[in-house]
Amino acid sequence: TLHPLAQPVGTTLDRYIMQRQSAFAYATGELSQLLRDVALAGKIINREVNRAGLIDLTGGMGSENVQGESQQKLDVIANIRFKRALTNGGEVCAIISEEEEDIILTGNNQGKYVVAMDPLDGSSNIDVNVSIGTIFSIYRRVTPIGSQPTIDDFLQGGHEQVAAGYILYGSSTIMVYTTGHSVNAFTYDYSIGEYLLSHADLRTPATGTIYSCNEGNRNQYDIRVQEYLTHCQQQHYTARYIGSLVADFHRNLLKGGIYLYPPTTKNPQGKLRLLYEAYPLAFIAERAGCRATDGQQSVLDIEPHDLHQRTPLYIGAPAMVQSLMDHLQPGLTNS
Numbered sequence: 001t002l003h004p005l006a007q008p009v010g011t012t013l014d015r016y017i018m019q020r021q022s023a024f025a026y027a028t029g030e031l032s033q034l035l036r037d038v039a040l041a042g043k044i045i046n047r048e049v050n051r052a053g054l055i056d057l058t059g060g061m062g063s064e065n066v067q068g069e070s071q072q073k074l075d076v077i078a079n080i081r082f083k084r085a086l087t088n089g090g091e092v093c094a095i096i097s098e099e100e101e102d103i104i105l106t107g108n109n110q111g112k113y114v115v116a117m118d119p120l121d122g123s124s125n126i127d128v129n130v131s132i133g134t135i136f137s138i139y140r141r142v143t144p145i146g147s148q149p150t151i152d153d154f155l156q157g158g159h160e161q162v163a164a165g166y167i168l169y170g171s172s173t174i175m176v177y178t179t180g181h182s183v184n185a186f187t188y189d190y191s192i193g194e195y196l197l198s199h200a201d202l203r204t205p206a207t208g209t210i211y212s213c214n215e216g217n218r219n220q221y222d223i224r225v226q227e228y229l230t231h232c233q234q235q236h237y238t239a240r241y242i243g244s245l246v247a248d249f250h251r252n253l254l255k256g257g258i259y260l261y262p263p264t265t266k267n268p269q270g271k272l273r274l275l276y277e278a279y280p281l282a283f284i285a286e287r288a289g290c291r292a293t294d295g296q297q298s299v300l301d302i303e304p305h306d307l308h309q310r311t312p313l314y315i316g317a318p319a320m321v322q323s324l325m326d327h328l329q330p331g332l333t334n335s
């Protein structure tokens, strides 16, 4: 049965957000507006992503974009566009981005929310036409309204997220997010410039037969992770690794699978970032019936201490994550 608040497939994102807002008495509309601002930025990035090749082609003629900026890398453009959309939207007082070291203040200290984002993850894939994605995570600020936001607004912990989502620029463009209840996916329809509800109340399969990791690093993995990979091969699972986290995550979410980025020699703490990759995907994953762990604990339980801290990430179908944990911590159940 669908979630009681489920909307009919095909409804627009704007209508969906309005319906869900009216269902929650406390909702005062700021989070709704913030989600619309993210969706708008996604439409703009989608257009830039789809033009990337052409801009490269015309780049030789010294073409400039509308802001008169010389052609920049697409992830830099995505960062600028998201900061602008979130700042102009008026609901956000501060942002952290994969693209910038420090907290980005919007100048609006009345904003109730802060956003952690990876504006364009996997951007090395753009030049070879592979899917890429935006990941975002939203918190209510803990510093007083009107004061200057601080790092404390971003280090609240994964369970404190009020919303999290991603936009996947793939064969189609799809925005997937949750505000803590169900997970819903909206596919962008160019012809009307709207996102339409395409997957209501997304639930991942309890198990799956797809595993995703960079097997080129296999010899660097903990021997118990290697044993799990051998187990996958003995079970004749399928290996699928796009090298773009959002694309790998989304496929596994829909079909059932597990994504692994274990510690490596180059990244002994893991490669992926906690605040704007692991936390938001774990927040979504758990509400779609998945599990997400760093190999010791649930990702959402990891203590944050640094804006750009890294973590190992094992995320996907619950039975597959449990099987991995059985290899990592034999004898412990439901760890």
Ligand code: P6P
Pocket (backbone or CB within 6 Å): 121, 122, 123, 124, 214, 243, 244, 245, 246, 248, 271
């Ligand atoms: P590797 C892309 O750079 C990224 O951050 C994720 O999107 C992707 O899953 C991972 O890194 C790929 O890393 O080391 O396998 O190339």
